[in-house]
Amino acid sequence: MKLTAAPARLSTVSATFEAEFKARLHWSADTDAAIEQRVADILADVQQRGDAAVLEYTARFDGLDVAGMGELELTQAELKAAFDTIPAAQRSALEAAARRVRSYHEAQKKASGESWSYRDEDGTLLGQKVTPLDRVGIYVPGGKAAYPSSVLMNAIPAHVAGVGEIIMVVPTPKGEKNALVLAAAYVAGVTRAFTIGGAQAVAALAYGTQTVPKVDKITGPGNAYVASAKKRVFGTVGIDMIAGPSEILVLADGSTPADWVAMDLFSQAEHDELAQSILLCPDAAYIDEVQAAIDRLLPEMPRAEIIAKSLTGRGALIHTRSMEEACEISNRIAPEHLEVSSRDPHKWEPLLKHAGAIFLGAYTSESLGDYCAGPNHVLPTSGTARFSSPLGVYDFQKRSSLIEVSEAGAQVLGKIAAELAYGEGLQAHARAAEMRLK
Known part of the structure; x- marks a missing residue:
């Protein structure tokens, strides 16, 4: 029996798109x-x-x-x-x-x-x-x-x-x-x-x-x-964070070889069956090419069974009205890895607000970021890129505020602090500030 991978085919013009889109994105982080x-x-x-x-x-x-x-x-x-x-x-x-x-x-x-x-x-x-x-x-x-x-x-x-x-x-x-x-x-x-x-x-x-x-x-x-x-x-x-299944979203204008995009989708799908690979593209014919590439390349992959389950269970090939709409949907997803596979990726990058890492241009495969590009590959998943950042130096540092009030400064700040402290009913706070007043 030939192994196949059938990502959901969605279209933003469909009346059922919202329901199908939300169902495909849903993943519960609840632990058994x-x-x-x-x-x-x-x-x-x-x-x-x-x-x-x-x-x-x-x-x-x-x-x-x-x-x-x-x-x-x-x-x-x-x-x-x-x-x-x-x-x-x-x-x-x-x-x-x-x-x-x-x-x-x-x-x-x-x-x-x-x-x-x-x-x-x-x-x-x-x-x-x-x-x-x-x-x-x-x-x-x-x-x-x-x-x-x-x-x-x-x-x-x-x-x-x-x-x-x-x-x-x-x-x-x-x-x-x-x-x-x-x-x-x-x-x-x-x-x-x-x-x-x-x-x-x-x-x-x-x-x-x-x-x-x-x-x-x-x-x-x-x-x-x-x-x-x-x-x-x-x-x-x-x-650092609670990591969910790995994700990749490819935002494509149809200019990148379909085989490259298919393999990029594979690169996350091969992690496990719950990994998610999504393509957003305004060119329906190109989406057909990517699906054909998936069918052709899948049998060559050592982890073909995992890839097939991932793409069929959680993958999606989404036909959009435009690249602008594709960017809007990408922001809703807030993916872990976001590839902008386009002739002019810098045209679209300003429209993209939420992603763990953004990979610009056809030659920037997500796998380069995983291993050796330089930026960190520990990234927020499951939509948490809306409020979280990649692992970085800042995760291993802490910040302490420094305050050294001069005598002159205490005369100004003491009155302000005392007024607010009395308003809160905290007498000792107010008196501590007032004791520094001349």
């Missing part, structure tokens, strides 16, 4: 109640028993039965050895990607991450002090797939921000360590690394154990157990 309860139990157990609980869950879930936590910590020598043993081409690619990611985040730090202050006319100093977090934890998925790119994208901006310690956790089911992930940790400057995963790894980072140090913030993607655990420990530590 059984998972929530299991995660709550694991977190509480690790918080109470520390290393002993982590060892038990690692043996149970990863099949890794060891005598002590020391066997689950990766030494810097092991990370260096992994780097030295991977093929030269992988070493070169890893270092090149790391250079570009570091360069981008260094520019980001200069643009928005510096302390500043000024003095007003009466000599009062006002400003902002930017300082890095002391210690962060990065979660790197393991098991079915290995993601060295996630190591770079989480560790490098933390390093650029000036974070003192970067603690990496990565599950290694049956003890199988991925050399490329370990090499990426070496290149990115990870301080300590542990071969633990799941909710127990999140708990260890959030609460600290006898061996795993407590961190200030946890970043990085994971499965439903990891996502649930991150939600539950938020407040004890900071987190």
